[in-house]
Amino acid sequence: MTYCVGMVLDKGLVMMSDTRTNSGVDNISVFKKMFHWAVPGDRILSIMTAGNLATTQAVISQLEERTKAPGDRDNSLLKAPTMFQVASEIGKLLRETITKTQEDNGARGKGRFTASIILGGQIEGMEPRLFHIYPEGNFIEASFDTPFFQIGETKYGRPILIRGYDKDMSFEDAVKLVMVSFDSTLKANLSVGLPLDLMVIERDTFQAGHVRRISSDDPYFQSISSSWGDALKTAFHSLPNYSIPDK
Amino acid sequence: MTYCVGMVLDKGLVMMSDTRTNSGVDNISVFKKMFHWAVPGDRILSIMTAGNLATTQAVISQLEERTKAPGDRDNSLLKAPTMFQVASEIGKLLRETITKTQEDNGARGKGRFTASIILGGQIEGMEPRLFHIYPEGNFIEASFDTPFFQIGETKYGRPILIRGYDKDMSFEDAVKLVMVSFDSTLKANLSVGLPLDLMVIERDTFQAGHVRRISSDDPYFQSISSSWGDALKTAFHSLPNYSIPDK
Numbered sequence: 324m325t326y327c328v329g330m331v332l333d334k335g336l337v338m339m340s341d342t343r344t345n346s347g348v349d350n351i352s353v354f355k356k357m358f359h360w361a362v363p364g365d366r367i368l369s370i371m372t373a374g375n376l377a378t379t380q381a382v383i384s385q386l387e388e389r390t391k392a393p394g395d396r397d398n399s400l401l402k403a404p405t406m407f408q409v410a411s412e413i414g415k416l417l418r419e420t421i422t423k424t425q426e427d428n429g430a431r432g433k434g435r436f437t438a439s440i441i442l443g444g445q446i447e448g449m450e451p452r453l454f455h456i457y458p459e460g461n462f463i464e465a466s467f468d469t470p471f472f473q474i475g476e477t478k479y480g481r482p483i484l485i486r487g488y489d490k491d492m493s494f495e496d497a498v499k500l501v502m503v504s505f506d507s508t509l510k511a512n513l514s515v516g517l518p519l520d521l522m523v524i525e526r527d528t529f530q531a532g533h534v535r536r537i538s539s540d541d542p543y544f545q546s547i548s549s550s551w552g553d554a555l556k557t558a559f560h561s562l563p564n565y566s567i568p569d570k
Numbered sequence: 571m572t573y574c575v576g577m578v579l580d581k582g583l584v585m586m587s588d589t590r591t592n593s594g595v596d597n598i599s600v601f602k603k604m605f606h607w608a609v610p611g612d613r614i615l616s617i618m619t620a621g622n623l624a625t626t627q628a629v630i631s632q633l634e635e636r637t638k639a640p641g642d643r644d645n646s647l648l649k650a651p652t653m654f655q656v657a658s659e660i661g662k663l664l665r666e667t668i669t670k671t672q673e674d675n676g677a678r679g680k681g682r683f684t685a686s687i688i689l690g691g692q693i694e695g696m697e698p699r700l701f702h703i704y705p706e707g708n709f710i711e712a713s714f715d716t717p718f719f720q721i722g723e724t725k726y727g728r729p730i731l732i733r734g735y736d737k738d739m740s741f742e743d744a745v746k747l748v749m750v751s752f753d754s755t756l757k758a759n760l761s762v763g764l765p766l767d768l769m770v771i772e773r774d775t776f777q778a779g780h781v782r783r784i785s786s787d788d789p790y791f792q793s794i795s796s797s798w799g800d801a802l803k804t805a806f807h808s809l810p811n812y813s814i815p816d817k
Contacts, residue, residue, distance in 0.1 A: 478725030478726050478758070479725050479726070479728060479729050480729075481726060481758050482726050482727075482729075482730075482754035482757060482758055483729075483802065483806070485757055485758065486757075486798075486799050486802045486803065487802065487803065487806050494814055495811055495812045495813060495814055496811075496812075498812045498814070499806070499809060499811065499812045500806065502812070503806065503809070508729075510729060510732060510733075511725070511728050511729055511732065512725075523814065532814075533814045533815075543810070543812060546809075546810050547809055547810070550808075550809050550810065551733075551805075551809060552733050554805035554806070554808050554809060555730065555733045555734065555805055556733065556734065557805060557808070558798070558801035558802055558804060558805040559730070559734050559746070559747065559750065559801070561797075561801050561804070562746055562750070562793075562794055562797050562798060562801060563790070563794070563797065564743075564746065565742045565743075565745045565746045565749070565790060566742060567741055567742055567745070567770065567779075567780050568780075
């Protein structure tokens with residue numbers, strides 16, 4: 324499995340992904356699931372992937388090739404005029420990649436090799452935007468009502484995001500929030516694992532502003548992980564007490 | 571879906587279940603998923619069910635009949651000498667019920683009509699015990715290392731249980747804890763719904779000590795739901811701040 328969160332704030336975008344891949348519990352590996360492309364002054368695009376690793380690597384490799392091959396350059400991510408068109412192009416590539424592997428495998432391929440993508444970014448003159456791209460190639464965009472997307476193992480870390488998110492929060496608070504969400508997920512599910520990749524994209528900078536890999540010995544993540552347990556217990560004990568009447 | 575939690579404490583057992591059943595989002599109903607049988611001074615047995623409603627109702631009806639039909643009385647839950655044998659009997663009945671409906675439906679029945687059960691209870695002279703019974707009829711028992719079981723939509727409410735559980739906690743704190751766990755789940759997933767059923771089984775009493783239905787207008791549940799949001803925010807802000815270095 325995988326866990327990735329992308330979040331839109333007034334100030335920009337925050338993206339975080341884990342790096343664990345597994346094929347059964349006895350075959351786990353570390354693979355990067357976050358990728359970005361930037362054109363200074365023009366655009367920043369960041370992608371996080373979940374699902375079949377061969378599919379997502381194929382998609383990323385093809386996107387990477389398109390940004391480099393001179394003949395194809397006009398079709399590339401780096402020339403599309405809007406984030407909507409970038410999302411459409413990535414969705415089409417994702418669907419084609421999945422469909423091809425499924426067809427190559429005939430009846431055995433049915434329903435397999437799927438993957439999802441979170442795309443965040445900003446193109447000059449427009450707002451920062453965040454998309455959730457489905458294996459079918461279509462996609463939805465984050466909005467005021469649903470300002471963050473999760474892919475992969477989304478459930479454990481969702482309640483704190485729902486409760487803690489605020490669109491005018493600082494990047495520092497937003498990073499803290501996604502770290503708590505990841506910590507809850509890591510504690511509950513072996514298929515999500517450290518290290519984590521973090522990227523902060525400040526509005527109108529068109530670059531990956533703060534890119535970090537957070538490993539298990541990261542002192543800040545360790546302090547969040549240990550103090551969140553205590554803070555939760557304190558929060559829990561601050562709630563009104565239940566009373567059971569005497570029989 | 572469904573959400574049920576059963577928990578073993580030093581003091582006894584706490585069980586809580588929701589009541590929502592759905593067949594698609596446009597067909598939701600309220601059905602009780604918690605049932606109990608008591609023989610004063612001898613035993614208390616409590617069951618919570620998740621999965622196909624026709625399956626679980628058939629299992630409960632058959633268990634109920636067995637406790638009443640005079641000829642079958644020797645085979646009943648109310649005579650089995652240990653909780654292990656009670657769990658075995660329920661597991662067998664669950665597997666047989668599922669298998670029969672699957673076979674009646676031929677190829678279309680494959681993999682369908684499954685259900686799971688949490689069984690908690692105590693028989694005189696023995697410890698309170700808690701079991702998770704699978705559709706296959708086999709089961710596992712809660713232990714020191716894993717002192718609670720969840721069935722149904724388990725993930726949203728798991729992190730707080732992991733963080734908040736303490737085996738020597740009071741019943742009042744345990745009820746508060748499961749309410750917070752349910753609140754997180756209700757906030758995130760439409761397939762889990764109020765009202766909730768609560769049962770507290772105090773060690774060596776052999777009766778359902780505190781049985782309540784918690785509806786949406788329950789003042790205590792409302793106060794937990796609203797103050798937990800605030801308490802989480804306070805907890806979140808009490809964590810050390812992340813710092814993003816200047817570029």
